[in-house]
Amino acid sequence: MSEVGIRAAELADAAVAGDRRALARLLTAVENRTAIAEAALRRLYPSTGRAHLVGITGAPGAGKSTLVAALIAEARLVGRAVAVVAVDPSSPITGGALLGDRVRMQAYASDDGVFIRSMASRGHAGGLAATSTSAATVLDAAGFDLVLLETVGTGQSEVEVAATADTTVVLEAPDMGDEVQAIKAGLLEVADIVVVNKGDRPGAQRTAAQLRAMLTVTASPRLATASPRVASAARDQAADKPRPKRPEVLITTATTGEGVPALLAALDRHRAAGRDGLAAAARLARAEAQVWAIVSERLRGRFHGAAAGPATESTLRAVAEHRLDPYTAADRLLESLTGGRSPA
Amino acid sequence: MSEVGIRAAELADAAVAGDRRALARLLTAVENRTAIAEAALRRLYPSTGRAHLVGITGAPGAGKSTLVAALIAEARLVGRAVAVVAVDPSSPITGGALLGDRVRMQAYASDDGVFIRSMASRGHAGGLAATSTSAATVLDAAGFDLVLLETVGTGQSEVEVAATADTTVVLEAPDMGDEVQAIKAGLLEVADIVVVNKGDRPGAQRTAAQLRAMLTVTASPRLATASPRVASAARDQAADKPRPKRPEVLITTATTGEGVPALLAALDRHRAAGRDGLAAAARLARAEAQVWAIVSERLRGRFHGAAAGPATESTLRAVAEHRLDPYTAADRLLESLTGGRSPA
Numbered sequence: 001m002s003e004v005g006i007r008a009a010e011l012a013d014a015a016v017a018g019d020r021r022a023l024a025r026l027l028t029a030v031e032n033r034t035a036i037a038e039a040a041l042r043r044l045y046p047s048t049g050r051a052h053l054v055g056i057t058g059a060p061g062a063g064k065s066t067l068v069a070a071l072i073a074e075a076r077l078v079g080r081a082v083a084v085v086a087v088d089p090s091s092p093i094t095g096g097a098l099l100g101d102r103v104r105m106q107a108y109a110s111d112d113g114v115f116i117r118s119m120a121s122r123g124h125a126g127g128l129a130a131t132s133t134s135a136a137t138v139l140d141a142a143g144f145d146l147v148l149l150e151t152v153g154t155g156q157s158e159v160e161v162a163a164t165a166d167t168t169v170v171l172e173a174p175d176m177g178d179e180v181q182a183i184k185a186g187l188l189e190v191a192d193i194v195v196v197n198k199g200d201r202p203g204a205q206r207t208a209a210q211l212r213a214m215l216t217v218t219a220s221p222r223l224a225t226a227s228p229r230v231a232s233a234a235r236d237q238a239a240d241k242p243r244p245k246r247p248e249v250l251i252t253t254a255t256t257g258e259g260v261p262a263l264l265a266a267l268d269r270h271r272a273a274g275r276d277g278l279a280a281a282a283r284l285a286r287a288e289a290q291v292w293a294i295v296s297e298r299l300r301g302r303f304h305g306a307a308a309g310p311a312t313e314s315t316l317r318a319v320a321e322h323r324l325d326p327y328t329a330a331d332r333l334l335e336s337l338t339g340g341r342s343p344a
Numbered sequence: 345m346s347e348v349g350i351r352a353a354e355l356a357d358a359a360v361a362g363d364r365r366a367l368a369r370l371l372t373a374v375e376n377r378t379a380i381a382e383a384a385l386r387r388l389y390p391s392t393g394r395a396h397l398v399g400i401t402g403a404p405g406a407g408k409s410t411l412v413a414a415l416i417a418e419a420r421l422v423g424r425a426v427a428v429v430a431v432d433p434s435s436p437i438t439g440g441a442l443l444g445d446r447v448r449m450q451a452y453a454s455d456d457g458v459f460i461r462s463m464a465s466r467g468h469a470g471g472l473a474a475t476s477t478s479a480a481t482v483l484d485a486a487g488f489d490l491v492l493l494e495t496v497g498t499g500q501s502e503v504e505v506a507a508t509a510d511t512t513v514v515l516e517a518p519d520m521g522d523e524v525q526a527i528k529a530g531l532l533e534v535a536d537i538v539v540v541n542k543g544d545r546p547g548a549q550r551t552a553a554q555l556r557a558m559l560t561v562t563a564s565p566r567l568a569t570a571s572p573r574v575a576s577a578a579r580d581q582a583a584d585k586p587r588p589k590r591p592e593v594l595i596t597t598a599t600t601g602e603g604v605p606a607l608l609a610a611l612d613r614h615r616a617a618g619r620d621g622l623a624a625a626a627r628l629a630r631a632e633a634q635v636w637a638i639v640s641e642r643l644r645g646r647f648h649g650a651a652a653g654p655a656t657e658s659t660l661r662a663v664a665e666h667r668l669d670p671y672t673a674a675d676r677l678l679e680s681l682t683g684g685r686s687p688a
Contacts, residue, residue, distance in 0.1 A: 038671055041669065041670075041671065042669045042671050042672065045666060045669035045670065046666055046667070046669065048666060049665075049666040280664070283664040283665075284660055284661060284664040286664070287660045287661075287663035287664040287670065287673075288648075288660050290663065290670040291659075291660060291663060291670050291673045291674050291677060292644065292647055292648075294670055294671060294673075294674035295643075295647060295674045295677055295678050295681065296640060296643070296644065298674065298678055299639075299640070299643055299678070299681075300636065300640065303636055303639060304632075304636075315635075316628055316631045316632050316635060317628060317631075319631035319634065319635060320624070320627040320628040320630070320631040321393075321627075322389060322390055322392060322393040323390070325385065325386045325389035325390065326385075326389065326631065326634040326635050326638055327382055327385065327386050327638060328386065329631075329635045329638075330635050330638035330639045330642065333635060333639055334639050334642055334643070337639065337643075
């Protein structure tokens, strides 16, 4: 086995054996997309697929972090190991999130059943969903029953991240402004469960009623991002299965924990129901996204790498000097990249 | 010539001839990445490279739109044709920006020397920078001397967009909060010119002084996003040329127009100075980004397309069912995509 392979195996096995320092180091490797992370993920992947991956997203101010803390507490009460990956793709400032984590971690410093980790943005988008999926794979292998992907914002990348989960929870607060109303529309498309938090506020019931009215039966959110081929394969697979239900709308008050046991139960119900064809389709779509992210990154590396050679540079120079249009250049480089196969 | 080719040629020629409706339709095609857009860009590209492409970014509330309006007015005074592409990658709500444009357009309804256009996010990131670059190419071909790329937010995509310009202007307001201070750091990396707007506010001079102190000599911002190969080629090319200067820091009051003529002059100075090696390097880096965006989209299409075939689907299914890890799957699909060439 290669040096990298050996170190990856040691790190992976230690993380799986419960060594939290090894787990943290492995997650850093995943975040930085190192060769060690890849080798470790290759090793761990076959033994994963047990954890329930839950995406939690929603407009800022809806109380995501507080709800996540309440979910951790509730899950611990019933003896389940919980890991949280807090994803903040847009902000150049991760210090805040990290600090928040340290504070949250304090409460569980001596509890091996809780692990919280922040991930900042790395490189091109799409990469973020791939990285958080890989992080979830590692935490799954490390034996966490429940892995929460908490996204900070409501941008496209966050929605992508939330959509990689088995169950996607969209958080709302009562009577948010017009802008948030507009944001809702996009977010609700990926919701398996909608939570109106801050349930002790006036208007919580009305907001929940409005949301129930807005929500129509939707296909699995993951299909929205799947390729036509996978989406149709998914539908075939799901054809003889019960149609997906309209997303449940729950009300919680994270600060007091009210409604949180019901949310945990709803998560379990969705996962149980999710053993049908659409859930399999969602997993297929997620696999496609994961694999494409890796393929794309490798092709990018080849394109940018020395392998592309001087021919590439002179072609790019011709484009820069407007002697050649970028499409003709792309066709040429595509051929050199793909060994003579011209694009369909 | 194909049907698409003929229609693209008609649309492109009409847009270049000054038909604003044709121009708008062509920009819509560019935004939607249609075959007509591609054919039109192939046709137009060789005749472009004349316009000065200026990226304008900065924290929300710094007054970007007002400054852009002031720049338009000033440029018109000296008889230059100005086009604006307002880019809003993150928000699911583009109505606001579009409405803002209509309002701004009113003032120039009868002026063929001004064209303003909003672009929302489309598809995966990186794609946005590619789309706005293509839009700029069209506007360049349509004869606009100055093309302003105004980005709405300060996320990674916006910085990427701003960095595709010949000259990147980063806007600040006096004494913005800590968060904005932190955002500055990331933004300033791509700044060729820094503008402290709202110069009539107390603290404008102090903010400008702080910024001058913060700013150190930087390489051309575009190199930050370039591949190592292009970046080094760029440095070689620039080696015998004067080093880039520390970004200029100017103070404007967009609402009164104060300082705007000086900004326009600074833009011209930067462009003139930019005829050195680093500017050529920046153009090379931009070409690389453009071409890679096209290559990547085509490979993605092939990967998702039926061309990938049932072998792809069964491989993805194996990953979804955790029988195969995504990296091994990626290696296999990469081979099928690239005709047997295994990754380096």
